[in-house]
Amino acid sequence: MTTQTATRPQLPLVVQTRRSKWLGQYVQTVLMYLSFAIFVFIVCAPFYFILVSSVMPKDELFEVPPNYWPSEVTFESYSQMAEGVPFVAYFRNSLVFATGSSALSVIAAGMAAYALARIRFPGSNVIYIALILSVALPQIAVLVPMFQTFQAARLVNTHHGLIIMMSSLMLPFTIMTLVSFIKQIPAEIEEAAYIDGANTLQIILRVVLPLIRPALFTMFLINFIISWNELLYPLVFAHHESVKTLSVGLTELTDPGSTYTKPWDMMSAMSVTMIIPVLLIILFGQRMIIAGLARGAVK
Amino acid sequence: MTTQVLSKPRFRNPFAGMTLRQRFYLIAVLLLLPAIALRVFTSFYPFIQTLYLSTQRFNPAYPPQKFIGLGNFERLADDPVVQASIGFTVLFVVVSTFFQIVFGLALAHLLNAPFRLRNVARTLSLIPWAIPMVIAALGFRWLFDDQFGMIPDVLRRVLGMDTRWLIDPQNAKVAIIAVNIWKSTPFVALVLLAGLQGISRDLYEAARVDGANWFTSLRYLTIPMLMPIIITTGMFMLVWQLAVFDLPFLMTGGGPGFSTTVMAQKIYLESNSLNYGYAASIGVVMVVIVAIVGAVGLFLFRRFDVSE
Structure with a gap:
């Protein structure tokens, strides 16, 4: 992938494309962090819900539509x-x-x-x-x-x-x-x-x-x-x-x-x-x- | 080994009277013994027993054990649950492995890209692999829950979709396969990352000078170079996931109906009802499927493995 070569020292013989080097790098960096963010979300979202559910008061846990944030943190479930x-x-x-x-x-x-x-x-x-x-x-x-x-x-x-x-x-x-x-x-x-x-x-x-x-x-x-x-x-x-x-x-x-x-x-x-x-x-x-x-x- | 060239050892030892070569054989046997004993006891011997049991009508609750030849296999060929479980197992394994490799390749590129959070990304990709499947399965069962689940809720709010997941036979299959892809893609990515790191950067530089864009260098450089690893990993994932048990068992219990029952769960159910002979015959079918997959994988590996 071209992203690998982006931040490396350029060889003098490599011909630069018409698009400016700066813009290309900028776009690549944004794409990289964007895909990183998507990746983090996909990996972590389930754990977020498990963690939040474990400290949510029980009646909030069983509400329709579901709650995404507990009104108070309780360790009732643990006990x-x-x-x-x-x-x-x-x-x-x-x-x-x-x-x-x-x-x-x-x-x-x-x-x-x-x-x-x-x-x-x-x-x-x-x-x-x-x-x-x-x-x-x-x-x-x-x-x-x-x-x-x-x-x-x-x-x-x-x-x-x-x-x-x-x-x-x-x-x-x-x-x-x-x-x-x-x-x-x-x-x-x-x-x-x-x-x-x-x-x-x-x-x-x-x-x-x-x-x-x-x-x-x-x-x-x-x-x-x-x-x-x-x-x-x-x-x-x-x-x-x-x-x-x-x-x-x-x-x-x-x-x-x-x-x-x-x-x-x-x-x-x-x-x-x-x-x-x-x-x-x-x-x-x-x-x-x-x-x-x-x-x-x-x- | 050059050590064998050495003549008389100077030390005294319990192997006195043996030649150096015999001594090495004895040491090798002693070192291998625990591993071989463990494997024979828990794998090879039970496998032979499984072959034997598959020809028997054997249920401890209904005593006379009887040789019935291929009777069990005739029975399972007509058993709609077995047919459905073979169908879903194969679907599960093939679709999962395909997407794990496609997404894994993409993720491996991200993990290989030079950016500041690269190490964080690598650590994070260990997490789905390391998390107990029990927890992933139960967690997603809750997330997909029709009443209280967050995934249907988010889909409803964002996309206006009103889908029932785990109580619909087709959607339950989709959900289980999706969770499996979530669980193992990062593992595949880490393996492919090791392969990516083995490709010299000069090759990419050369390809770029020759006018390759990212797609052509992926298509004509990265993928061919990774082919041996892709095939080994794919084969490993296929074979390993064929025995999947915990994910469907905990996420849907094999339901609704038998739509998400895998072969492993069918074996588990039959052995729980003490149909030992019948369970063993399904096990034999599973081993045959594994062998076929392995043979195809080996064939592909030989064809593509030009580098070695």
Whole structure:
């Protein structure tokens, strides 16, 4: 796009068009900010409504036509949510589930990725391709046998059962990203360590691990967000209140059998609290996450 | 690896007596073991079981489990709900992916443009991806609500449109697909942005000297250069979204009627009614569709991937 060249130093050989450079740049800048504004509106509008709904008095929330601005800010919905739903337990379960799943997936994927990226052995390509292709297998298509297996292994309604499942789901993408990252590290560093007499374990822990730590951390953040948001596995495999996650709790509010037909006040309050950790992670790690997502998908 | 060239290692270790090569194989196996075990336990093994179950009449509530060959598949071929769910799933996936890539490409250009708020824009585009689908689905369900929703209200005030969204079979489909495009376009844009950054600016400079305007350089430079990434991303989005569950499940519950029921929800419903054999056979159909999409994608990728 020509916008890219606009603010760069012009090459002396480039012939300027008849339209003056200043006008062209001006129009481009206006267009750029205009599209930026449209983009911001499209992305943020839904969150504005969720946030406003959560602090609106309930009778204003259910008015026709809808209100776009609360007459007063109230946290009634939040206190109602805290009473109506075992919110703290759900939040803790979500935290355990997301932390455990992302930790296990990053550890298992890191080990596998090192073997696949660095050690030549027969069948390594086949294993890599099989691991990556298995991402295409829809999780829901194999739900029934998985439920049977998990029941037989007494893994239903347990944290570790959910964590095993979720981390396995995220493995292929994590392995793919980490393999491409490890391959970029010059092998000479490890070879130097070998020559200095380090054994494999020492090399992995003292040489490789510090080098790939940023990538591991990035994948931890990405996987945390993915598992924090996961609905299907907890919905099917967690029926006890001791393991239910926020996503399941939120879903249950909308059950036809629940006492509220349109529990939007509680739903918006719960949504806001569920979004906050995700937003913090994004603000904190946006650069790493963008790089990690792009690397996994592009390579 | 050059390390294998080294002769006798000086350190003692538990692998004594093995050649260096054997030692490396053993280490590789140990490192791969957790990942492979996880995948086999939660993917490959259940997949084989699904294939087996799809040939059985199996409902724990009505015991005798029985081999019925392709009976389940005959049944689902005649099941109007399954047909409708396959139709809507394919429509959902194809339309979503198409617009995600078109809008994603446009957004990627904005994210790549030199302006002061570029980093803000990049951070913002992470948000729809990172937001739980549960919240997006429920939030939009409220926003599209016929009585209290803001979207119908705004459309009524601004455009004079009086549309019912989630209780009309056709409009419900439109609404769900629109929300899905909203949710994943920024993700696609971030991936395409990485591709855009990989194209040398000198090429654009050269194209400009040759008299290319923005459209010709998009058509004959950007898109061909991005083709491998566009195809990989498109394939990924197609395959990944085929298994969509939470969005329609929470936004419309599959209704009105079965107009927005996707295959995943049909599987979920059948397994909840303990029709395990039947649910498995729908799962097999889904895997077949994924395989077809994957094969087509691979074919396209080979055709367009001239750069490597």
